[in-house]
Amino acid sequence: MENTLIEKQLKAAADLNRIKLLACMKNGEVCVCDFVDVLGISQPAVSQHLRKLKEAGIITERKVGTWKHYRLVENQTPLMKGILEQIQPLKGCNCETDCCHVGGNINE
Amino acid sequence: MENTLIEKQLKAAADLNRIKLLACMKNGEVCVCDFVDVLGISQPAVSQHLRKLKEAGIITERKVGTWKHYRLVENQTPLMKGILEQIQPLKGCNCETDCCHVGGNINE
DNA sequence: TCATAATATAAGAATATAGTTATATACTGA
DNA sequence: TCAGTATATAACTATATTCTTATATTATGA
Numbered sequence: 532m533e534n535t536l537i538e539k540q541l542k543a544a545a546d547l548n549r550i551k552l553l554a555c556m557k558n559g560e561v562c563v564c565d566f567v568d569v570l571g572i573s574q575p576a577v578s579q580h581l582r583k584l585k586e587a588g589i590i591t592e593r594k595v596g597t598w599k600h601y602r603l604v605e606n607q608t609p610l611m612k613g614i615l616e617q618i619q620p621l622k623g624c625n626c627e628t629d630c631c632h633v634g635g636n637i638n639e
Numbered sequence: 640m641e642n643t644l645i646e647k648q649l650k651a652a653a654d655l656n657r658i659k660l661l662a663c664m665k666n667g668e669v670c671v672c673d674f675v676d677v678l679g680i681s682q683p684a685v686s687q688h689l690r691k692l693k694e695a696g697i698i699t700e701r702k703v704g705t706w707k708h709y710r711l712v713e714n715q716t717p718l719m720k721g722i723l724e725q726i727q728p729l730k731g732c733n734c735e736t737d738c739c740h741v742g743g744n745i746n747e
Numbered sequence: 748t749c750a751t752a753a754t755a756t757a758a759g760a761a762t763a764t765a766g767t768t769a770t771a772t773a774c775t776g777a
Numbered sequence: 778t779c780a781g782t783a784t785a786t787a788a789c790t791a792t793a794t795t796c797t798t799a800t801a802t803t804a805t806g807a
Contacts, residue, residue, distance in 0.1 A: 541653035597753040613721025705783040
């Protein structure tokens with residue numbers, strides 16, 4: 532891997548709130564509204580964190596109506612594979628609200 | 640691993656100059672004077688980067704006279720093991736100046 | 748079509764980071 | 778003991794990051 536890509540992905544992952552976002556997504560798709568509850572920060576702040584993870588190629592999104600579902604990309608870089616292995620899945624953000632089941636959760 | 644430790648180590652590694660420092664040390668011990676040449680930043684800046692890596696438990700140091708040799712710690716966390724695997728060793732910083740051989744390079 | 752809901756973007760403030768130069772510390776050798 | 782060398786720390790500046798609130802965008806459904 533190129534050092535600049537390594538740096539970009541490390542920077543994207545090197546934040547406690549974004550680590551929690553990744554921990555949530557280890558269980559599958561999660562929608563933005565659930566992240567807001569879990570992190571206890573504002574919705575725009577969550578949106579900005581998600582954008583950073585997306586720009587680093589770590590997560591992807593799927594639109595379902597007005598909702599947006601985020602999930603880890605399938606083909607992680609070897610770097611991110613290793614990092615994600617060390618992040619423990621976080622329960623309680625696994626799309627238990629209705630939004631993640633309307634339109635079909637990709638993991639079901 | 641604890642999320643806060645994960646964050647600390649990711650933050651320590653998430654910088655292009657510090658990635659280069661780690662790349663240098665993959666070949667073994669390196670002294671500060673060599674790092675300065677490789678990175679092209681001031682000696683105090685290098686010193687500050689090294690401190691950050693040390694505080695994250697990623698590197699350790701050995702004093703030889705007025706010189707200081709830095710190297711990767713042996714027992715890396717699983718997180719850092721994975722990250723270090725992805726960083727390509729950087730040649731030309733492998734303590735080719737005298738300082739790293741006076742007092743015995745730990746890798747020889 | 749319009750009000751509502753979910754998410755994204757913009758603008759701005761507070762804090763963190765990474766560099767600089769100047770100075771301090773610690774060791775060496777004359 | 779003292780000058781010189783290697784590294785660390787301090788103080789400061791410039792920039793980046795991460796929040797907040799306000800607003801824009803997009804989709805839904807009455």
